[in-house]
Amino acid sequence: MIERRKPIWVKEATEKIMELKRRGEMEWVSIEECDGRFLAAPLIADHDVPPFDRSPYDGFAIRSCDTLSGSSKNPLQFEVVDEIGAGQVSMKHLQEFQAIRIMTGAAIPQGADAVIMLELVKEETSLDKKIITIKRKVNAGENISFQGEDAKKGQKLLEQGTMINPGVKALLATFGYHKVPVAKKPVIGVIATGSELLRVEEPLSPGKIRNSNGYMIESQIIKAGASVKKYENCADDLESLLAAVKSAMKECDIIITTGGVSVGDFDYLPEIYKQIGAEVLFNKIAMRPGSVTTVAKCENKLFFGLSGNPSACYVGFELYVRPIIRYWLYSNKPFLRKATAILNADFPKPNPFNRFVRGRLSYDNGRIFVEPVGLDKSNVVTSVAWADCLIVLPGGTRGYLNGDLVDILLLEDQSGSDEQWKEKRRSSKL
Numbered sequence: 001m002i003e004r005r006k007p008i009w010v011k012e013a014t015e016k017i018m019e020l021k022r023r024g025e026m027e028w029v030s031i032e033e034c035d036g037r038f039l040a041a042p043l044i045a046d047h048d049v050p051p052f053d054r055s056p057y058d059g060f061a062i063r064s065c066d067t068l069s070g071s072s073k074n075p076l077q078f079e080v081v082d083e084i085g086a087g088q089v090s091m092k093h094l095q096e097f098q099a100i101r102i103m104t105g106a107a108i109p110q111g112a113d114a115v116i117m118l119e120l121v122k123e124e125t126s127l128d129k130k131i132i133t134i135k136r137k138v139n140a141g142e143n144i145s146f147q148g149e150d151a152k153k154g155q156k157l158l159e160q161g162t163m164i165n166p167g168v169k170a171l172l173a174t175f176g177y178h179k180v181p182v183a184k185k186p187v188i189g190v191i192a193t194g195s196e197l198l199r200v201e202e203p204l205s206p207g208k209i210r211n212s213n214g215y216m217i218e219s220q221i222i223k224a225g226a227s228v229k230k231y232e233n234c235a236d237d238l239e240s241l242l243a244a245v246k247s248a249m250k251e252c253d254i255i256i257t258t259g260g261v262s263v264g265d266f267d268y269l270p271e272i273y274k275q276i277g278a279e280v281l282f283n284k285i286a287m288r289p290g291s292v293t294t295v296a297k298c299e300n301k302l303f304f305g306l307s308g309n310p311s312a313c314y315v316g317f318e319l320y321v322r323p324i325i326r327y328w329l330y331s332n333k334p335f336l337r338k339a340t341a342i343l344n345a346d347f348p349k350p351n352p353f354n355r356f357v358r359g360r361l362s363y364d365n366g367r368i369f370v371e372p373v374g375l376d377k378s379n380v381v382t383s384v385a386w387a388d389c390l391i392v393l394p395g396g397t398r399g400y401l402n403g404d405l406v407d408i409l410l411l412e413d414q415s416g417s418d419e420q421w422k423e424k425r426r427s428s429k430l
């Protein structure tokens with residue numbers, strides 16, 4: 001007798017998984033090697049930035065009060081008493097009608113409260129003295145980049161779980177992190193199952209296809225920020241599949257399989273979960289594609305049984321595996337970022353399940369449009385390569401029309417969201 005599976009809502013599936021979320025350990029890596037890693041601690045400024053008032057221009061540091069009567073009709077003369085470049089500090093304390101020649105980045109000398117640019121003064125030497133003439137009033141604070149204007153000591157600048165990009169790296173360097181606290185990456189085992197699967201270098205032969213999901217999942221794992229442990233493709237054979245799953249359990253934090261999770265004669269994952277004594281959290285979700293996505297837990301390890309169908313496999317990963325990885329990496333926004341967009345196509349046929357259609361965004365005159373890409377079938381692979389978002393079409397009794405406002409989940413975004421897409425149910429029954 002064929003097993004009847006009871007679907008659960010996307011929200012419920014998400015909650016069941018996120019109950020098992022945990023943070024990884026922290027490790028310190030060299031700043032040279034921290035790109036793309038995730039901060040294991042918030043970054044808090046331990047000093048002001050800039051750490052001193054400094055000049056943003058090459059010019060002359062002066063006392064603004066000396067310039068009050070300056071104009072083209074009333075040029076004022078200042079004696080230049082010192083010259084400093086970036087990195088130097090003047091020992092002089094500016095007195096009335098004195099100026100210090102100062103270069104961009106140098107600390108504002110004592111007594112000065114403004115800088116006038118080189119281009120705005122006339123320079124001359126008279127009786128061995130360097131003199132400048134200023135023909136305008138300069139305001140207090142003019143052309144000063146103030147201590148702490150960029151960041152104040154004690155200010156939280158970045159959240160735990162932030163991905164290290166070039167700007168984040170610059171901040172790390174600013175605050176002297178030659179070693180950076182990052183989240184230790186979870187090791188994720190990937191087992192592609194299916195007797196039809198060829199290795200990527202093998203020529204096609206009748207009835208066979210190349211294993212594309214294995215590579216796709218590896219790439220999704222890396223993009224999410226985790227490490228991959230790859231296993232040989234596994235034929236639909238209970239014994240060898242069980243052996244592969246058992247070694248992955250020993251060697252990995254999380255185990256992903258693709259294929260063999262539905263109700264076919266050679267879909268062995270349900271039997272494998274039984275044999276290892278895993279508790280299956282769910283094996284059917286009210287969504288398309290990816291309805292067969294199965295999640296089980298055993299000995300503190302999570303097992304994601306993703307569909308063999310490429311689009312379903314892809315969506316299953318993004319909705320359920322990615323948040324677990326991102327949370328592990330200390331993110332408080334582990335879910336895909338959401339937005340709304342104007343649908344650029346008709347979807348007249350109703351579907352009882354929520355659909356996550358591969359789509360592409362376009363921007364026009366301040367508006368965001370989204371259109372589906374490729375075939376909307378769970379067994380296609382091309383649409384995955386063409387998509388930059390998932391169009392969420394809540395299930396129900398009516399379809400969708402060109403012009404409807406729809407939710408989208410952004411696939412190329414790194415910042416994430418603190419909650420999964422809010423399931424809009426048009427009916428409470430499944």
Ligand SMILES: Nc1nc2c(c(=O)[nH]1)N[C@H]1C(S)=C(S)[C@@H](COP(=O)(O)OP(=O)(O)OC[C@H]3O[C@@H](n4cnc5c(N)ncnc54)[C@H](O)[C@@H]3O)O[C@H]1N2
Pocket residue numbers: 192193194196197209210211212213214258259260261262263264267290291292306307308309310312378379
């Ligand atoms: N009688 C029923 N049949 C099916 C049901 C159902 O409810 N009742 N569900 C369908 C749905 S929905 C999906 S999704 C698939 C899921 O199948 P499996 O996860 O068991 O995957 P397989 O049967 O192993 O393969 C499905 C499909 O994907 C191809 N595949 C598998 N692995 C890879 C890979 N690594 N790279 C590329 N392509 C792969 C495989 O050749 C099949 O064509 O079940 C439906 N059936």
Ligand code: MOO
Pocket residue numbers: 287288289290291292293307309312378379
């Ligand atoms: O899980 Mo299947 O993808 O719904 O087609």
Ligand SMILES: [Mg+2]
Pocket residue numbers: 259260261262263264267308
């Ligand atoms: Mg199957």
